[in-house]
Structure formats: structure tokens, C-alpha cells
Amino acid sequence: DVKVTQSSRYLVKRTGEKVFLECVQDMDHENMFWYRQDPGLGLRLIYFSYDVKMKEKGDIPEGYSVSREKKERFSLILESASTNQTSMYLCASSLFRTGGGRSQPQHFGDGTRLSIL
Amino acid sequence: GNSVTQMEGPVTLSEEAFLTINCTYTATGYPSLFWYVQYPGEGLQLLLKATKADDKGSNKGFEATYRKETTSFHLEKGSVQVSDSAVYFCALSASYQKVTFGIGTKLQVIP
Numbered sequence: 001d002v003k004v005t006q007s008s009r010y011l012v013k014r015t016g017e018k019v020f021l022e023c024v025q026d027m028d029h030e031n032m033f034w035y036r037q038d039p040g041l042g043l044r045l046i047y048f049s050y051d052v053k054m055k056e057k058g059d060i061p062e063g064y065s066v067s068r069e070k071k072e073r074f075s076l077i078l079e080s081a082s083t084n085q086t087s088m089y090l091c092a093s094s095l096f097r098t099g100g101g102r103s104q105p106q107h108f109g110d111g112t113r114l115s116i117l
Numbered sequence: 118g119n120s121v122t123q124m125e126g127p128v129t130l131s132e133e134a135f136l137t138i139n140c141t142y143t144a145t146g147y148p149s150l151f152w153y154v155q156y157p158g159e160g161l162q163l164l165l166k167a168t169k170a171d172d173k174g175s176n177k178g179f180e181a182t183y184r185k186e187t188t189s190f191h192l193e194k195g196s197v198q199v200s201d202s203a204v205y206f207c208a209l210s211a212s213y214q215k216v217t218f219g220i221g222t223k224l225q226v227i228p
Contacts, residue, residue, distance in 0.1 A: 004160070040125065042218050042221050092161075104210075107162075108153075110159050111159075
């Protein structure tokens with residue numbers, strides 16, 4: 001089974017801090033994603049990466065950056081945390097397949113509940 | 118752009134009741150369609166999928182049929198259990214990487 005591991009289940013930080021959320025997957029997946037989940041809004045894509053050192057903005061990238069130095073690890077960075085970034089953050093990965101890529105499901109970690117005080 | 122519409126709920130049912138959660142979508146091309154489930158305190162996990170029109174996905178007693186003519190992918194189960202209480206997300210993928218999710222429907226099953 002694919003395992004996606006997020007480094008923290010709960011995190012409390014202060015406004016203005018630089019925050020790092022880490023995600024590791026163990027199935028050699030090419031694609032990795034960061035979402036935030038908020039009540040009434042569902043999942044919103046922040047950034048995704050389809051290869052090492054490659055990244056693309058999702059729907060809500062403002063205030064965030066990402067790093068993918070190794071295939072298995074995808075980090076989300078809050079450059080200067082603000083209270084409106086208090087949320088549940090979910091990491092996911094998926095396999096890239098030419099010709100059938102859109103049928104590949106995403107595999108999720110258990111999430112990091114981040115509170116910014 | 119692509120979008121998925123589903124009710125937020127909560128949907129409250131008694132054990133052994135019939136479940137329907139509606140999902141409609143808007144997409145260009147021929148997307149794949151998914152249902153994911155999120156149990157309390159966990160991430161999302163794939164429940165079922167369908168990759169082309171008229172396909173039926175099924176798993177753990179849940180079913181959904183890809184209806185291109187009505188752009189729908191409604192989730193059904195004949196007899197729900199308390200253990201089915203969770204949040205259910207409808208989703209579509211129209212590209213090799215990105216998935217568009219609905220807002221999630223919370224299901225509460227009472228004994």
C-alpha cells in the first residue's frame with residue numbers, strides 16, 4: 001500500500017513565523033500535491049509538483065511556496081504565517097501514466113492541523 | 118473551468134437506510150470521476166472510480182455510474198452502517214495531474 005506521511009498531525013505557530021510542512025511518500029510517485037481543507041470550501045489546491053525541482057501553482061498559492069529536492073519529499077512553506085492560514089493541510093501523491101494519467105487516484109496523508117496564533 | 122457540485126450536508130440516516138449523495142460536474146473533454154471518503158481524523162482515501170461514460174464503480178457496497186448525458190456521478194448504497202459515517206468527496210480529473218474536488222458531504226448514520 002502507498003504510504004504518504006506528513007511530519008506533524010498538529011502544529012501551533014505564531015504570526016510572522018516561517019513554517020515548514022513536510023510530506024514523504026514511499027511509492028516512487030511522480031506527482032505530489034498540497035491542499036488546504038476548510039469547512040464549506042472543500043479541498044483547494046495550493047501547489048503541485050510533477051517532478052523533482054518542478055512545481056506549478058494551484059488555485060490558492062499566495063503566501064505559500066514549495067520545495068521538491070527529492071522525488072519522495074514535498075515541502076510546503078508558509079513564508080510569513082498569518083491567522084488566515086489556520087487550516088487543515090493535506091498532502092497527496094499520484095502516479096504519472098501517459099495515456100491513462102487522468103484515471104490515477106491520489107493517495108493522501110492524514111493531514112496537519114495548523115493553528116496560527 | 119472544471120467544477121464539481123455536491124451538497125454539503127450533513128445527511129443524517131438511520132442504520133440500514135438507503136443512501137444517495139448527488140454529484141454533478143462540469144468539465145472539458147472526458148474526465149475520470151472519483152468518490153473519496155474521509156473518516157474522522159484521517160486523510161482522504163479512494164472509494165471508487167469510473168473512467169468513461171456508463172462505467173459503474175463499486176466498492177464496499179457503494180456504487181456510482183458515470184452518466185455523461187446528465188453529467189452526474191451519484192453515490193449510492195443500499196444499506197448504510199454506523200461505520201459509514203464520514204465525509205464523502207466527489208472529484209474529477211481531466212488532466213494527467215490535477216483533480217478537482219467537490220466541497221464534501223458529511224454523512225451521519227445513527228443506530
